[in-house]
Amino acid sequence: MAERDGARPRVTLKQVSELAGVSQSTVSRILNRRHSAVPIAAATRERVLRVIEELDYRPHPLARGLRGGGTALLGLIVREVADPFFAAAIEAIADESRRHGYSLVLGHARSSAREALVLAEVLETRHCDGAILLGDLRDEPRLWAELEGSELAVVAVCQGGRAPGIPTVDCDNRVGTVMALQHLHGLGHRRIAFLDAGWLGDVEERRLAYHAFMAERGLPVLEGYHQRLPGNHPDAGLSAFRALLELSSPPSAVFCATDQVALGVLAAAARAGLRVPADVSVVGFDDIPMARFAVPGLTTVRQPLRRMARLAVERLLGLIRSGAAPRSGPARRERLRPSLVVRGSTAAPGGGAGGAASRG
Amino acid sequence: MAERDGARPRVTLKQVSELAGVSQSTVSRILNRRHSAVPIAAATRERVLRVIEELDYRPHPLARGLRGGGTALLGLIVREVADPFFAAAIEAIADESRRHGYSLVLGHARSSAREALVLAEVLETRHCDGAILLGDLRDEPRLWAELEGSELAVVAVCQGGRAPGIPTVDCDNRVGTVMALQHLHGLGHRRIAFLDAGWLGDVEERRLAYHAFMAERGLPVLEGYHQRLPGNHPDAGLSAFRALLELSSPPSAVFCATDQVALGVLAAAARAGLRVPADVSVVGFDDIPMARFAVPGLTTVRQPLRRMARLAVERLLGLIRSGAAPRSGPARRERLRPSLVVRGSTAAPGGGAGGAASRG
DNA sequence: TTGAAAGCGGTACCAA
DNA sequence: TTGGTACCGCTTTCAA
DSSP states (O other): OOSOTTOOOOOOHHHHHHHHTSOHHHHHHHHTGGGOSSOOOHHHHHHHHHHHHHHTOOOOHHHHHHTTSOOSEEEEEESOTTSHHHHHHHHHHHHHHHHTTOEEEEEEOOSOHHHHHHHHHHHHSTTSSEEEEESOOTTOHHHHHHHHHOOOEEEEESOOSOOTTOOEEEEOHHHHHHHHHHHHHHHTOOOEEEEOOSSOTHHHHHHHHHHHHHHHHTOOOOTTSEEOOSSSSHHHHHHHHHHHHHSSSOOSEEEESSHHHHHHHHHHHHHTTOOTTTTOEEEOSBOOGGGGGSSSOOBEEEOOHHHHHHHHHHHHHHHHHTSSOOOOSOOOEEEEOOEEEOOTTOOOTTSSSSSGGGOO | OOSOTTOOOOOOHHHHHHHHTSOHHHHHHHHTGGGOSSOOOHHHHHHHHHHHHHHTOOOOHHHHHHTTSOOSEEEEEESOTTSHHHHHHHHHHHHHHHHTTOEEEEEEOOSOHHHHHHHHHHHHSTTSSEEEEESOOTTOHHHHHHHHHOOOEEEEESOOSOOTTOOEEEEOHHHHHHHHHHHHHHHTOOOEEEEOOSSOTHHHHHHHHHHHHHHHTTOOOOTTSEEOOSSSSHHHHHHHHHHHHHSSSOOSEEEESSHHHHHHHHHHHHHTTOOTTTTOEEEOSBOOGGGGGSSSOOBEEEOOHHHHHHHHHHHHHHHHHTSSOOOOSOOOEEEEOOEEEOOTTOOOTTSSSSSGGGOO
């Protein structure tokens, strides 16, 4: 009755060694067989392994980490955990990490000086063996400062802008945008509007690509055709589409920087009594799970998420294994090719009563 | 050139103490002032704090945890990270945890013996000070076995079924279901179908509540009115709704166990040329972010997620502070009251050409 | 082929 | 009020 009731006090390496009648070093060696420039007697190993089994012994990760063995923990810093695209990315990264024996520590990066600090603490220490930056975090100066000074292994995913000295994995937003616009253009659309999704991340590249495409083809970007949204949310897409309808010459197609925005546009169109795609075509970007189930199904550009996750994790583990991150000079940037997914939200213009312009 | 280039070798407690001319104990005490049954000279504290500042010293969490100080890490075990409802829950829990200085370690629990093991390792060790189980994990025997044997502080959220000896926070699914059905009933619906969403979690309580409600009011649950779905996904809702349309007497309203399923129903209705709510009313459950932007807006039952998260984290921290979890007997179960959110997907029956029955 | 022992960075108990 | 010091559980030389 002396000890806390039901407290199974944890099996230690020492106990294993004693019960097996060997030294701790021996047990440790058997556990980490990779370091075996040292041979071990088969009989000894046998015996030790049996004891380990019997006692259901598990190495203490903290102790291990403290001594320099790594923590099997990867930090994942995300701005918006609940965003459908990022949620899917988190899932993919978590799966991929686990395939390699790592768990994720979630750093939710909602802007705020104090929070960024906490986050940095999680990172900077040896708590995590490495970290993945998911999404655009350029507006987190403390984070970058912290990263700069540390030798932590870091990889960025969907970072949008370049991260100094940090290997990056993202999809080729320019190519994706061109795919979307070519699709619309091919259907006969000329009046194509663009809704961005705030200033963050990949959105910027898509915006640039839109303007480049329109200029190249000599398509007009009328006043108001490029709507600036306050953030990446259906709400924003909804309002922006309304603004589009107020224009003297509304577009016949809308290219949205993200699916989230596009879903808002679909909602707005429905509420305005417009039919998609008869009255107006809509294209998104990302191919979030919901895109398939929108009404109508959303034509969009798919990011190869699993492959991106795999690549990011592999790069990160590579960095970890190879010692530290030589955070200097331009780092490798991996750009995966997206693909166009055509669903029901796009069609040739004029299928309805003359496009969105016919409204009112 | 002896050491790795750019490796800032980490400031330790010892260095601080030496530079400040005090002992390690003193520094440690100043850092953890809560344990101060011990007074400390103001001058000393001053000096030490300055050195800490100067050296930008941060305690090593691993070392701290090893000695028993806790890791400031909470394990979060989730089945489906990318599910919109759970993603929102993760966000809420992450925010709440951070308000208390804790980070989350993500355990992605997709069923698989080996994975559950890895997960258990993360938990069982002192890696995490406690853990939150999010969603139904009853089919993870290894997890429960592990939990049983450990003294880890654990709280379950949206667990659906009871978890033996584990404090639980969820919403009152029965009340929520009744709200939804009363709403439909009040609008005049009598032929109300139910789509479950697999067998997991809260769904079961909603199913029971549906049958109870229908029986009480003497409403018929015709053959096929309760569709069993393979899982919680729009896809499943889509197929199930099609099956509903095949019935000789299709329902005038559909109550879905989750919004995910309801979104699938909305898509299916649109593809079948049915108008919602004129031809058929649809109600969901959860109020995921997308529900507002569905076409039409989805009437649904909202779970008070922030409050649930707050409660869960507080309970967990309480357990952690109070020592261990006395994993025995029935534990407290907190059921929060949901609320009905009426949007455009519900209306009195017969508004269209006679309900879904009129199809074909 | 194996063992002894010195840490890793802190915390906390016991003296002074 | 402070300092000394024995650990926490494991890895890793260095010897034997």
